[in-house]
């Protein structure tokens with residue numbers, strides 16, 4: 001349990017800065033800018049990989065990181081230029097295009113480099129469960145630095161997010177400030193995404209801010225509330241993940257979703273002019289949602305029964321195309337001495353091509369001790385060229401009282417090309433224990 | 441002077457080989473069997489069997505995840521004119537269907553005469569049991585990573601030889617003799633010549649597939665000498681690995697471990713592509729500690745960070761291995777592959 005502390009700490013670090021940045025992002029109406037920036041950073045890394053640098057090699061790491069950072073700054077420059085004076089095209093459209101284009105180019109580059117897809121996956125998925133303390137501390141240090149910048153420049157940044165026209169009218173150089181904002185934002189996002197994955201980072205950015213804005217309109221209160229929401233959901237998600245043995249990232253995402261939907265319902269009822277009626281509506285909605293999930297559950301398929309038709313299934317297994325399945329069935333039929341087993345095994349011996357199956361069959365037929373097996377054993381003896389299989393069959397014939405077994409053993413002991421086969425046959429003639437082929 | 445002439449003609453031939461209609465190696469290549477293989481290991485074996493009668497090429501790259509290859513137009517155009525498409529089968533290369541369908545070459549569609557599942561008839565591990573119906577959810581037809589056991593590689597080669605002979609009956613003898621030669625070289629490389637002479641490879645093969653080769657070698661005496669003492673080749677080289685405990689990321693190493701006596705005690709990923717949850721990781725960490733597991737085997741196409749995270753919490757070491765021919769530079773033949781994997785493992789256990 002103690003090793004969940006590192007991921008939990010990382011969640012709290014992310015809550016601290018992402019919860020705050022979320023307030024900016026929602027005011028600016030650029031909800032998906034984090035996805036686009038993360039993808040651009042990934043594109044930078046993939047380009048470095050394409051050029052032959054290795055993520056795993058320590059001597060290449062700085063170079064790869066520089067590429068990723070450079071790409072992020074390029075993205076920041078793009079987004080600061082894309083702010084339109086009179087918004088004919090919404091900025092979200094531009095962000096979506098950047099996301100799609102960088103994903104596409106990344107896939108193109110990956111198709112020409114080694115280890116296809118794996119680099120991209122690891123960069124955008126992340127596994128928060130396995131972060132180490134050094135990684136957490138490094139992230140915390142980066143976030144402290146960016147956090148300090150945002151504290152120093154909090155006035156221009158919020159002015160820009162809330163009232164860009166006013167800011168420009170006052171003579172602020174908004175393109176430059178936008179660039180600084182997106183550049184710091186990009187650094188925060190790429191550090192987080194490599195550890196926690198795109199999905200989780202998006203949630204940390206958007207859900208706490210949305211929850212806070214549902215409750216309060218004051219900036220200070222919003223920030224406090226966002227942090228509280230992030231804290232609660234991190235803890236709840238970790239708890240769910242540990243006790244349900246679910247992957248951690250998606251568990252935290254589920255916790256965010258649950259909290260947000262509950263909060264939305266509560267706020268709807270509280271703010272309503274007729275709270276009772278609203279509460280009733282919410283209750284009906286909840287019941288309908290529960291039914292929609294629960295009714296198909298009734299149709300859930302139950303796993304196939306393990307009992308019944310046991311012997312029949314074993315008989316069928318003798319006709320399987322898989323050697324392993326045949327051998328498993330041979331052993332079970334011989335052990336359970338099922339009625340008719342000797343006959344089915346004899347038929348299998350007549351049709352099998354495999355020396356290995358024949359060896360197992362001979363041993364099983366000797367155990368069963370039914371004289372009906374002599375015919376199939378004699379025929380198998382004529383077919384095989386393998387001395388060891390012949391020894392096994394000859395021993396089975398001996399056990400069933402057929403004299404041919406002894407003659408075969410003598411012949412092998414005298415004239416086999418393989419020293420070990422000669423020794424084995426001689427041992428069998430002396431009445432030594434045979435070496436049974438192992439059951440599966 | 442003669443030398444110069446020879447070089448000159450060679451250069452000329454090289455120059456003109458790009459011109460259509462010029463009768464050079466390209467024209468000769470036209471009457472070779474064109475054999476598309478899903479994986480480089482199949483290409484390597486098909487090349488051993490086919491010799492100069494066959495032009496084999498692989499669709500996946502050596503360091504690519506064999507489960508997931510994007511069926512690109514280039515791959516489709518590559519198999520358009522192929523005579524055969526060799527795959528492992530057992531639902532390993534599901535992408536091969538898309539490549540074949542996209543190529544429009546109907547001989548290579550699933551069930552077509554040119555489509556060959558090379559694992560057919562090979563004794564498999566992790567087949568869903570008839571008795572308990574357990575396992576089998578990862579690869580429903582059993583573990584398809586059969587090629588890492590030299591014995592089963594011989595069986596793959598025999599299946600490939602049969603397919604080549606059916607496609608070109610006139611060369612059947614040629615393929616059969618090359619297949620026998622390949623099997624003999626594998627036997628010598630794996631068991632060593634002396635052990636093969638004493639016991640015969642068929643009996644040894646059966647013990648490998650039954651999973652009790654090492655018990656057999658230790659308990660069988662011949663002329664007052666235990667059989668194990670006669671082992672050479674890879675068997676002798678891999679002696680320090682016997683009984684070493686290991687876990688793997690994906691079930692790629694089941695057959696290899698059976699053949700070389702590694703003791704595989706666990707798998708990290710619960711299902712392919714799904715990251716392990718906290719309890720699964722805790723179980724693996726506990727397993728590694730309790731059983732004193734020394735090695736974590738990760739194929740080089742998987743992200744090693746999960747395995748490294750587990751190694752950081754325990755005393756185990758991560759070994760990143762190629763599971764394919766051409767999976768790392770210098771691994772060109774099947775023999776290179778096993779040699780290379782053994783060297784890496786022996787290096788990791790400090791032998």
Ligand SMILES: [Zn+2]
Nearest residue numbers: 507579690691
């Ligand atoms: Zn697999």
